Amino acid sequence: MEERVPVPPPHPxxxxxxxxxxxxxxxAAALRGAMDRALREHDLTVPQYSCLELLDEQPGLSNAALARGTFVTRQSANVVLRGLEDAGLIVRAAHAEHGRALPVHLTPAGRQRLHAARGAVYAIETRMIEAVPAxxxxxxxxxxxxxxxxxxA
Structure with missing residues (x-):
C-alpha cells in the first residue's frame, strides 16, 4: 500500500x-449565473456579450483576438461569432486586409443590442462591487x- 505524504496547504x-x-x-460562478440570467432577456450569451463589448472598444478584431479576449478557444469563438453574424449583430470581412485574419465589426443592430444589454450587466457588477467597501x-x-x-508566467 502506498503511503500518503501530507501536502501542506498554501495558507491556513x-x-x-x-x-x-x-x-x-x-x-466567478455567481457572476456568470447572474449574467446568464440577465443576458437571456437580451437573447445573448456571456461570450456573445463579451465579443460585442470587445468589438465596441476595438473594432476590427480578429477571431483569434476575440477568443483571447473572451477566454474561449478559437473554435468556440468561431461558434459565438457565427451566432452573432446569423443574428445580424456583427459582420466579418470576406477578405483579409493583410495576413489571414478577417476583421470583425459591429452592425448598428449589434451596437443597439450591446447598449441594451450593457445596462443589465453593469447593474450586476454594481451590485457585486457595492458589497466591498469603496x-x-x-x-x-x-x-x-x-x-x-x-x-x-
Missing part, C-alpha cells in the same frame, strides 16, 4: 472552501491582476 484553512481558488471560482476596491482589483499575472 479549515477546509477547501477557505482556499483562495475556491473563493474565486465561487465568485476604499478597498482599488486594492482588490490590483490583487486580482497580480494573482492572474503570477499564473500567466
Amino acid at each position: 484553512a479549515q477546509d477547501v472552501t477557505e482556499h483562495v481558488g475556491y473563493r474565486l471560482k465561487r465568485a 476604499e478597498r476596491l482599488p486594492a482588490l482589483l490590483a490583487d486580482l491582476d497580480t494573482m492572474a499575472a503570477a499564473l500567466d
Whole structure:
C-alpha cells in the first residue's frame, strides 16, 4: 500500500472552501449565473456579450483576438461569432486586409443590442462591487491582476 505524504496547504484553512481558488471560482460562478440570467432577456450569451463589448472598444478584431479576449478557444469563438453574424449583430470581412485574419465589426443592430444589454450587466457588477467597501476596491482589483499575472508566467 502506498503511503500518503501530507501536502501542506498554501495558507491556513479549515477546509477547501477557505482556499483562495475556491473563493474565486465561487465568485466567478455567481457572476456568470447572474449574467446568464440577465443576458437571456437580451437573447445573448456571456461570450456573445463579451465579443460585442470587445468589438465596441476595438473594432476590427480578429477571431483569434476575440477568443483571447473572451477566454474561449478559437473554435468556440468561431461558434459565438457565427451566432452573432446569423443574428445580424456583427459582420466579418470576406477578405483579409493583410495576413489571414478577417476583421470583425459591429452592425448598428449589434451596437443597439450591446447598449441594451450593457445596462443589465453593469447593474450586476454594481451590485457585486457595492458589497466591498469603496476604499478597498482599488486594492482588490490590483490583487486580482497580480494573482492572474503570477499564473500567466
